[in-house]
Amino acid sequence: MHLxxxxxxxxxxxxxxxxxxxxxVEQPPSVNPDAARRFLQKRPQELTLAQYVxxxxxxxxxxxxxxxxxxxxxxxxxxxLAQQIILKCLPHSGSSVRLGxxxxxxxxxxxxxxxxxxxxxxxxxxxxxxxxxxxxxxSKGSILGDKTRMESLSSTPNAYIRPSPSAGSLGxxxxxxxxxxxxxxxxxxxxxxxxxVGVGQSETAVHSMVDFFLLILIAGAGDELQGIKRGIxxxxxxxxxxxxxGQNIQKAQLAKTQYSNALHLFPPTRSGWIxxxxxCSSILSEGIxxxxxxVEEYMHKTKSNDFFNQNRREQAQYWMYESINxxxxxxxYHNALIKNKIAEIEPLVxxxxxxxxEAARELLELYNKQV
Amino acid sequence: MHLxxxxxxxxxxxxxxxxxxxxxVEQPPSVNPDAARRFLQKRPQELTLAQYVxxxxxxxxxxxxxxxxxxxxxxxxxxxLAQQIILKCLPHSGSSVRLGxxxxxxxxxxxxxxxxxxxxxxxxxxxxxxxxxxxxxxSKGSILGDKTRMESLSSTPNAYIRPSPSAGSLGxxxxxxxxxxxxxxxxxxxxxxxxxVGVGQSETAVHSMVDFFLLILIAGAGDELQGIKRGIxxxxxxxxxxxxxGQNIQKAQLAKTQYSNALHLFPPTRSGWIxxxxxCSSILSEGIxxxxxxVEEYMHKTKSNDFFNQNRREQAQYWMYESINxxxxxxxYHNALIKNKIAEIEPLVxxxxxxxxEAARELLELYNKQV
Numbered sequence: 003m004h005l006x007x008x009x010x011x012x013x014x015x016x017x018x019x020x021x022x023x024x025x026x027v028e029q030p031p032s033v034n035p036d037a038a039r040r041f042l043q044k045r046p047q048e049l050t051l052a053q054y055v056x057x058x059x060x061x062x063x064x065x066x067x068x069x070x071x072x073x074x075x076x077x078x079x080x081x082x083l084a085q086q087i088i089l090k091c092l093p094h095s096g097s098s099v100r101l102g103x104x105x106x107x108x109x110x111x112x113x114x115x116x117x118x119x120x121x122x123x124x125x126x127x128x129x130x131x132x133x134x135x136x137x138x139x140x141s142k143g144s145i146l147g148d149k150t151r152m153e154s155l156s157s158t159p160n161a162y163i164r165p166s167p168s169a170g171s172l173g174x175x176x177x178x179x180x181x182x183x184x185x186x187x188x189x190x191x192x193x194x195x196x197x198x199v200g201v202g203q204s205e206t207a208v209h210s211m212v213d214f215f216l217l218i219l220i221a222g223a224g225d226e227l228q229g230i231k232r233g234i235x236x237x238x239x240x241x242x243x244x245x246x247x248g249q250n251i252q253k254a255q256l257a258k259t260q261y262s263n264a265l266h267l268f269p270p271t272r273s274g275w276i277x278x279x280x281x282c283s284s285i286l287s288e289g290i291x292x293x294x295x296x297v298e299e300y301m302h303k304t305k306s307n308d309f310f311n312q313n314r315r316e317q318a319q320y321w322m323y324e325s326i327n328x329x330x331x332x333x334x335y336h337n338a339l340i341k342n343k344i345a346e347i348e349p350l351v352x353x354x355x356x357x358x359x360e361a362a363r364e365l366l367e368l369y370n371k372q373v
Numbered sequence: 374m375h376l377x378x379x380x381x382x383x384x385x386x387x388x389x390x391x392x393x394x395x396x397x398v399e400q401p402p403s404v405n406p407d408a409a410r411r412f413l414q415k416r417p418q419e420l421t422l423a424q425y426v427x428x429x430x431x432x433x434x435x436x437x438x439x440x441x442x443x444x445x446x447x448x449x450x451x452x453x454l455a456q457q458i459i460l461k462c463l464p465h466s467g468s469s470v471r472l473g474x475x476x477x478x479x480x481x482x483x484x485x486x487x488x489x490x491x492x493x494x495x496x497x498x499x500x501x502x503x504x505x506x507x508x509x510x511x512s513k514g515s516i517l518g519d520k521t522r523m524e525s526l527s528s529t530p531n532a533y534i535r536p537s538p539s540a541g542s543l544g545x546x547x548x549x550x551x552x553x554x555x556x557x558x559x560x561x562x563x564x565x566x567x568x569x570v571g572v573g574q575s576e577t578a579v580h581s582m583v584d585f586f587l588l589i590l591i592a593g594a595g596d597e598l599q600g601i602k603r604g605i606x607x608x609x610x611x612x613x614x615x616x617x618x619g620q621n622i623q624k625a626q627l628a629k630t631q632y633s634n635a636l637h638l639f640p641p642t643r644s645g646w647i648x649x650x651x652x653c654s655s656i657l658s659e660g661i662x663x664x665x666x667x668v669e670e671y672m673h674k675t676k677s678n679d680f681f682n683q684n685r686r687e688q689a690q691y692w693m694y695e696s697i698n699x700x701x702x703x704x705x706y707h708n709a710l711i712k713n714k715i716a717e718i719e720p721l722v723x724x725x726x727x728x729x730x731e732a733a734r735e736l737l738e739l740y741n742k743q744v
Contacts, residue, residue, distance in 0.1 A: 264635040321729035330701045358692035
């Protein structure tokens with residue numbers, strides 16, 4: 003759009019009546035050339051395997067984060083490098099306490115993690131907080147997506163917070179998180195929290211990679227439980243009844259008694275540990291140390307009866323098999339011909355026109371012809 | 374061996390001093406020729422597909438049993454015929470009540486099944502009792518292996534009792550049982566019990582093929598629960614506290630209250646149904662009708678909110694996918710090279726020398742090179 007004659011032209015034209023645009027002052031460059039140079043220098047360079055491993059073992063958070071990004075990447079080149087890093091880190095991993103934390107949204111999980119995390123860091127711990135939330139792609143990261151949820155913790159040097167890997171299936175997300183545990187442990191984090199939302203399948207995955215599984219509930223056994231998936235309560239090694247503060251204290255105590263009685267009816271755990279219920283207030287940081295005492299007692303008990311090591315070995319095997327099974331299924335279900343055939347055959351199964359097993363047989367026959 | 378001269382020779386020889394064998398009376402044939410002829414006539418002839426289907430639809434127990442034997446056979450020829458029979462029976466199946474029954478040995482499962490079964494048959498039901506017990510090959514059929522466990526029921530014309538298929542993996546056993554359900558329904562059985570022992574993985578399989586899942590417990594929440602697998606209680610749509618008789622009545626009532634309170638703490642089921650606890654005495658046949666009332670109430674509720682149909686559709690899909698996944702895994706893990714490699718790599722995973730995921734990758738690479 004032409005708003006007026008250029009100043010230089012009209013400067014010497016006394017008859018000009020139009021809009022006069024004054025010559026402006028030269029604008030400073032929008033980018034500080036010094037800063038740009040520094041930024042370019044700081045830009046991630048390709049690191050060698052040795053640089054990654056040394057950096058992680060030295061506890062360098064930036065390098066740790068970049069290695070985790072490799073784990074999360076789907077590029078084959080990145081995956082290969084990630085596997086080599088993990089292999090080198092494995093001998094330096096394994097000596098942490100791995101704590102799974104679940105609870106429905108609204109139970110105060112992040113406040114709890116912040117309170118417990120700060121308590122442990124005060125006692126000298128190095129804490130990594132990871133998450134498994136396969137829905138995070140859809141929900142744009144419902145948990146740990148926003149570090150500001152744990153403001154104090156995320157500004158503490160001895161805490162490393164990493165949101166859930168967002169891509170893909172539960173199996174994929176779980177694999178990435180489990181590999182990240184190894185790197186975090188090699189980087190010196192002696193306490194690992196794995197957060198998850200107690201509404202999906204992900205609890206089983208988390209349960210299979212932690213030593214202790216903690217369920218966060220709130221007082222009033224009614225509507226608050228609506229979102230918790232059936233079966234999760236039986237997985238718990240401990241329950242924390244959160245928000246036991248102010249007018250809630252009595253209700254929380256009552257809930258504690260009720261849950262204790264319920265847990266008492268469950269068959270004993272394989273660990274020989276009897277799950278316990280404690281109340282706490284994350285906001286007031288009250289009762290938080292009791293909950294950690296429970297975890298430590300559990301660790302002591304399972305390390306002396308050797309369940310701890312046995313469980314870790316079984317978990318390692320579990321993940322090997324899980325990982326194979328996941329891949330076998332992916333290959334099958336991502337096959338284009340199979341996809342089409344499933345779309346065609348599923349309605350017939352639903353309406354009882356062919357049996358589930360005959361449908362499976364036809365699909366497998368089609369698949370075997372191809373590979 | 375020659376014991377003496379033949380009678381005919383020595384008859385006319387007065388000087389003979391040796392052993393004389395008297396001519397014997399001709400023995401009657403050890404096989405009654407009439408019976409043998411009848412037996413040969415009755416001996417299973419190869420039936421045609423149409424004969425199988427017509428027989429099943431006419432409620433012929435002998436033909437039904439032979440068809441189930443085809444389902445259980447591992448011969449490809451039998452499998453193919455079985456699938457054709459199932460296909461023809463499918464349109465005539467689906468209209469029964471499918472009840473899963475679990476409980477540890479000692480809870481009185483078979484007495485309970487007998488009591489409930491006779492109660493239903495008296496009311497006009499046709500009952501098929503099936504079982505899933507993948508351990509039965511090893512334990513020589515710990516459940517339903519011996520029909521004499523349910524004497525009165527097994528001598529009732531309207532009851533069909535079939536022990537657990539004994540061969541192979543849980544997936545295989547479960548498939549066979551699920552296919553047997555179809556044939557039983559087509560044969561006019563309007564009530565199907567699937568029995569399982571509450572100690573293994575099989576409950577999930579049973580839970581995925583029944584409408585209502587009943588857990589049998591006994592009074593005294595202590596040692597009796599030792600054997601029940603964690604997680605099973607949360608699957609139950611109802612609990613029967615059995616052996617509520619004699620001096621046990623009060624204990625059973627107390628147990629009922631405790632379990633009710635515990636169930637109340639669980640999150641609601643997807644069906645919208647609130648699981649209930651009832652006491653009963655199978656030996657005295659007391660309280661048995663209450664338990665069936667509970668099942669009928671459940672059926673009414675889930676049929677009116679459409680959970681019933683939705684659940685059945687989901688179950689059909691579940692079995693299609695389960696069946697595929699099972700087969701994919703079988704192909705992999707039964708591969709000879711893979712077996713050797715697993716034996717080699719598992720100790721490395723256990724001792725943390727290589728990561729679970731790297732081990733999985735190597736195994737898959739080896740497998741893909743072959744197929």
